[in-house]
Amino acid sequence: MRWFLLPFFLLPLYLAGQIVNIEEMRIKGTNDSLRWYGALKGSYATTQVQQRTTVLKAEAHVQYKKYRHIALLLLNSDFLRAGNQDFVNNRFVHLRYNYKWTPSVAWELLSQQQTNRLILIQQRSLLGTGLRKRFFIDQKSNSRLYLGSTYLYERNQFVGESPVVHWHRISNYFTTTLRHQPSGGVLQVTAYWQPVIGQFKNYRLSTECTLELPIGKHLRYATDFALSKDTGLPESAPSQIFNWQNGLVWRL
Numbered sequence: 501m502r503w504f505l506l507p508f509f510l511l512p513l514y515l516a517g518q519i520v521n522i523e524e525m526r527i528k529g530t531n532d533s534l535r536w537y538g539a540l541k542g543s544y545a546t547t548q549v550q551q552r553t554t555v556l557k558a559e560a561h562v563q564y565k566k567y568r569h570i571a572l573l574l575l576n577s578d579f580l581r582a583g584n585q586d587f588v589n590n591r592f593v594h595l596r597y598n599y600k601w602t603p604s605v606a607w608e609l610l611s612q613q614q615t616n617r618l619i620l621i622q623q624r625s626l627l628g629t630g631l632r633k634r635f636f637i638d639q640k641s642n643s644r645l646y647l648g649s650t651y652l653y654e655r656n657q658f659v660g661e662s663p664v665v666h667w668h669r670i671s672n673y674f675t676t677t678l679r680h681q682p683s684g685g686v687l688q689v690t691a692y693w694q695p696v697i698g699q700f701k702n703y704r705l706s707t708e709c710t711l712e713l714p715i716g717k718h719l720r721y722a723t724d725f726a727l728s729k730d731t732g733l734p735e736s737a738p739s740q741i742f743n744w745q746n747g748l749v750w751r752l
Contacts (some may be wrong), residue, residue: 538562551583570598590616604634608650619730620659620737628652628671641679648673652694658734667732668697669704684714696732705729712749720749 541559546552560575574594596610612626630650637643652669675690688710695703708726715721729740 535566536562536564553580553582555580568600570600572596572598590614590618592616598632606632606634608632608648610650617659620734622657622659623655624657625655626652630671637676637678641681643676643678645676646674656732658737660734667699667702669694670697686710686712702732703729704732715748718750720751722747722749 539559539561541557543555543557545555556577556579558575558577560573562573564571572595574592576590576592578590580589591614593613594610595612596608599607601607607629608631609629610626611628612624614624614626615621616624628650630648632646632648635645635647637645648671650671652671654667654669656665656667658665671692671694673690673692676688678687679685689708691705691707693703693705706726706728708724710722710724712720712722724745725742726744727740727742731739733739
């Protein structure tokens, strides 16, 4: 494997370790006649030129929906080794329960386990609860805005540091999807701000913006920009990362 190509593989995985964008992973487009939705993905690759390179990826998205109840399970694992060195070794498990009090207001309960040695997270455990509200910006185009606020109890153990750190955070977020019907363009923006209660200089901040523009009947141009900052990581870990991707999407 060409060593100068490694940053292109590692940058999205660095970013994913800071704040996981659950809004992007929610399963959308469901209907009330079905209860189970989801997908399982897995891949394994190994190559050897001068040294062996191994890439292992596994993902699972499962959602159960019944009346006012929605349960969401997300699993993710990434592993990349080149020679005798691990460049990526992270795992992520997220479980969320959503109860709709009204058509526009929901109560949520969540639990999360995360490991990402790339940014020196040996183990991060989260337990939280909060409210989420939906607003229609334009019902005709189904453009929506969601606002949410969640209390998080967080337990951190960092690589090379033996003491376990306990924090109480408030996770505030908004996510919006804007659709322009005449052109077919779609803009999605999500932002998180998660300060530690009583330590507002210790916070996590993340924003992601995705724009899709139609080129033809099925072909679309897509650009995605993401920025993440975590001031609570060890000094030797990167506190701020951004990622910008451009590409083409074929939709049937």
